[in-house]
Amino acid sequence: xxxxxxxxxxxxxxxxxxxxxxxxxxxxxxxxxxxxxxxxxxxxxxxxxxxxxxxxxxxxxxxxxxxxxxxxxxxxxxxxxxxxxxxxxxxxxxxxxxxxxxxxxxxxxxxxxxxxxxxxxxxxxxxxxxxxxxxxxxxxxxxxxxxxxxxxxxxxxxxxxxxxxxxxxxxxxxxxxxxxxxxxxxxxxxxxxxxxxxxxxxxxxxxxxxxxxxxxxxxxxxxxxxxxxxxxxxxxxxxxxxxxxxxxxxxxxxxxxxxxxxxxxxxxxxxxxxxxxxxxxxxxxxxxxxxxxxxxxxxxxxxxxxxxxxxxxxxxxxxxxxxxxxxxxxxxxxxxxxxxxxxxxxxxxxxxxxxxxxxxxxxxxxxxxxxxxxxxxxxxxxxxxxxxxxxxxxxxxxxxxxxxxxxxxxxxxxxxxxxxxxxxxxxxxxxxxxxxxxxxxxxxxxxxxxxxxxxxxxxxxxxxxxxxxxxxxxxxxxxxxxxxxxxxxx
Numbered sequence: 156x157x158x159x160x161x162x163x164x165x166x167x168x169x170x171x172x173x174x175x176x177x178x179x180x181x182x183x184x185x186x187x188x189x190x191x192x193x194x195x196x197x198x199x200x201x202x203x204x205x206x207x208x209x210x211x212x213x214x215x216x217x218x219x220x221x222x223x224x225x226x227x228x229x230x231x232x233x234x235x236x237x238x239x240x241x242x243x244x245x246x247x248x249x250x251x252x253x254x255x256x257x258x259x260x261x262x263x264x265x266x267x268x269x270x271x272x273x274x275x276x277x278x279x280x281x282x283x284x285x286x287x288x289x290x291x292x293x294x295x296x297x298x299x300x301x302x303x304x305x306x307x308x309x310x311x312x313x314x315x316x317x318x319x320x321x322x323x324x325x326x327x328x329x330x331x332x333x334x335x336x337x338x339x340x341x342x343x344x345x346x347x348x349x350x351x352x353x354x355x356x357x358x359x360x361x362x363x364x365x366x367x368x369x370x371x372x373x374x375x376x377x378x379x380x381x382x383x384x385x386x387x388x389x390x391x392x393x394x395x396x397x398x399x400x401x402x403x404x405x406x407x408x409x410x411x412x413x414x415x416x417x418x419x420x421x422x423x424x425x426x427x428x429x430x431x432x433x434x435x436x437x438x439x440x441x442x443x444x445x446x447x448x449x450x451x452x453x454x455x456x457x458x459x460x461x462x463x464x465x466x467x468x469x470x471x472x473x474x475x476x477x478x479x480x481x482x483x484x485x486x487x488x489x490x491x492x493x494x495x496x497x498x499x500x501x502x503x504x505x506x507x508x509x510x511x512x513x514x515x516x517x518x519x520x521x522x523x524x525x526x527x528x529x530x531x532x533x534x535x536x537x538x539x540x541x542x543x544x545x546x547x548x549x550x551x552x553x554x555x556x557x558x559x560x561x562x563x564x565x566x567x568x569x570x571x572x573x574x575x576x577x578x579x580x581x582x583x584x585x586x587x588x589x590x591x592x593x594x595x596x597x598x599x600x601x602x603x604x605x606x607x608x609x610x611x612x613x614x615x616x617x618x619x620x621x622x623x624x625x626x627x628x629x630x631x632x633x634x635x636x637x638x639x640x641x642x643x644x645x
């Protein structure tokens with residue numbers, strides 16, 4: 156695996172940097188075993204229904220910086236999904252105690268036929284000037300689209316020239332959809348731009364600040380960190396250009412989701428000397444124990460970590476036993492991105508449910524930290540045993556539908572919107588929690604367990620829905636093996 160190079164404008168995609176794959180069928184234990192510390196070869200699909208785009212993953216990080224603006228350089232249709240992050244920003248601001256959320260600044264160069272023939276560099280420069288005039292943003296990100304890359308626009312030169320002209324960071328992010336089949340490469344592209352152009356070398360180091368790389372979940376870390384005498388610096392939702400520039404001064408970096416933060420955590424450690432806490436996030440009792448102990452070790456406050464563990468276990472484990480008694484033996488299926496999917500698998504089995512399978516959107520054999528210590532899937536297999544029917548698929552809903560039809564679990568757990576409806580159409584109670592911190596820690600297990608009980612026991616709606624829903628997939632497909640269209644599978 157290559158060292159992170161911030162002198163390059165483009166980040167190497169996950170297929171070549173980490174050996175990531177988007178197809179696998181078997182058990183989780185088999186995948187962990189064949190992954191090892193290197194690369195694996197994923198099969199290819201002879202039919203693909205859909206695939207996500209890296210640009211939205213880059214955008215979901217940079218559009219949520221409070222005083223930045225974002226330009227999507229390409230046809231206006233490529234920016235059509237970006238408005239959702241304005242909604243996400245407003246809805247989740249109360250979870251992070253943001254008193255006055257600012258309006259999102261999202262624009263498109265809207266290149267057309269003329270620019271496609273003669274180049275869109277001039278239009279991009281005009282757009283950057285106009286966006287700065289209208290917003291006075293502290294930084295402007297330019298997202299490259301497939302069209303801009305195909306016609307060969309020199310986005311890096313344009314952004315560098317305008318950066319000198321306007322006196323603010325103008326950051327090119329190369330996240331074209333065709334660049335990578337692993338759409339999480341878009342996270343890396345966004346964070347590469349932030350690390351390359353916004354984060355400054357530390358003049359001083361603050362022992363009371365810890366970087367938290369996350370999405371837009373509720374603020375659980377302020378309370379947890381307070382016991383250690385430190386506070387969180389969230390990256391990037393609701394951060395500012397100024398706060399990001401000082402990320403190099405933190406005592407350590409943690410990640411709520413290694414799929415999201417693997418690249419930036421490694422960059423902060425390798426390039427700026429900020430140690431990364433490489434143990435997976437605190438989902439499930441066993442992993443929460445390990446996470447607090449690692450946090451205590453990094454901060455030199457192990458005795459405080461042990462005190463927190465003891466106090467929280469005394470409070471929450473008796474409640475956990477009652478929840479387990481009501482969920483014991485229930486069958487669950489999980490569909491989510493890699494790291495959070497692994498977290499949900501740990502959580503549901505901690506709650507007494509049985510994992511009958513999972514559809515996980517991609518698989519990283521190794522993270523940028525280059526240590527097996529960060530492998531959350533291996534950790535959950537070691538802690539709770541193997542998981543059958545483990546499918547790596549990049550949101551191929553036809554495979555998910557087929558698997559649900561065959562397995563008929565008692566509940567479907569999902570991370571991404573649009574997936575739970577398939578469980579509901581089969582009469583399967585389905586739960587989607589957008590707040591990735593909701594099930595974290597000992598108290599998170601209690602929250603998630605109570606919500607699961609509510610969902611499973613109140614199933615009248617989905618049972619009625621199943622009776623009146625026309626399935627778009629034919630009986631022919633539902634009778635096939637779920638992995639029929641993986642290359643090499645008869």
